[in-house]
Amino acid sequence: MLKLIYSPRSRATRVLALLHELGALEQVSLEIVAIERLDGSGTRDPRNPHPDGKVPLLLDGEVQIWESAAIIQYLAERFADAGLSIPPGDAQRGAYLSWFAWYAGVLEPVLMLGFAGVQHPLLERNFRGKQEAETRLRQALQGRDFLLGERFTAADLLLHSPYAWMGKPGDPVIDAWVERCMARPGAAFARYFDSQMLAAA
Numbered sequence: 001m002l003k004l005i006y007s008p009r010s011r012a013t014r015v016l017a018l019l020h021e022l023g024a025l026e027q028v029s030l031e032i033v034a035i036e037r038l039d040g041s042g043t044r045d046p047r048n049p050h051p052d053g054k055v056p057l058l059l060d061g062e063v064q065i066w067e068s069a070a071i072i073q074y075l076a077e078r079f080a081d082a083g084l085s086i087p088p089g090d091a092q093r094g095a096y097l098s099w100f101a102w103y104a105g106v107l108e109p110v111l112m113l114g115f116a117g118v119q120h121p122l123l124e125r126n127f128r129g130k131q132e133a134e135t136r137l138r139q140a141l142q143g144r145d146f147l148l149g150e151r152f153t154a155a156d157l158l159l160h161s162p163y164a165w166m167g168k169p170g171d172p173v174i175d176a177w178v179e180r181c182m183a184r185p186g187a188a189f190a191r192y193f194d195s196q197m198l199a200a201a
Helices: 013-022 068-078 093-116 121-127 130-141 154-166 172-182 185-200
Strands: 002-006 028-032 057-060 063-066
Touching: 002 013, 013 068, 013 154, 013 185, 057 068, 063 068, 068 093, 068 154, 093 121, 093 130, 093 154, 130 172, 154 172, 154 185, 172 185
Parallel strands: 002 028
Antiparallel strands: 002 057, 057 063
């Protein structure tokens, strides 16, 4: 059985939202662990096999899958009948995979550096800045509901997630997309689950 190493209100929350969207919650067990939080609270949990003590981590038997972009692709393809992945051979497959790589290689670093107040010409030449990243998103979303058209995919679930956590950027096109993603059943379930977990802690 698949196992998700999980902590509430963390990057693992988006994987829980995905599992709900995939109809796969009963096929994946949750191991709830403590993590070190950005505010300095929390601690590394010895029950967590992640090499860095982080979440999410997906276990498929003896195989470890780490990093949200990889886990989300893996699960969306494992439960492909839910229709959240783009299969090999589809004309949109290349764009779909590119959004996952762009998230990990550009969007999250840019947003986190901005959140930390870090600026440097080398970083901006390599990653571009928040404005350029959000211009790229806006162009992709102009005239469509989701990144690949009218269909919500696992790429939307991943890419909207930092805005669900840090707040919408104030761009009408991007904000409307984030709201559509946050209104999905999986996102609503994950928020409720996390609130229940934290209330019980």
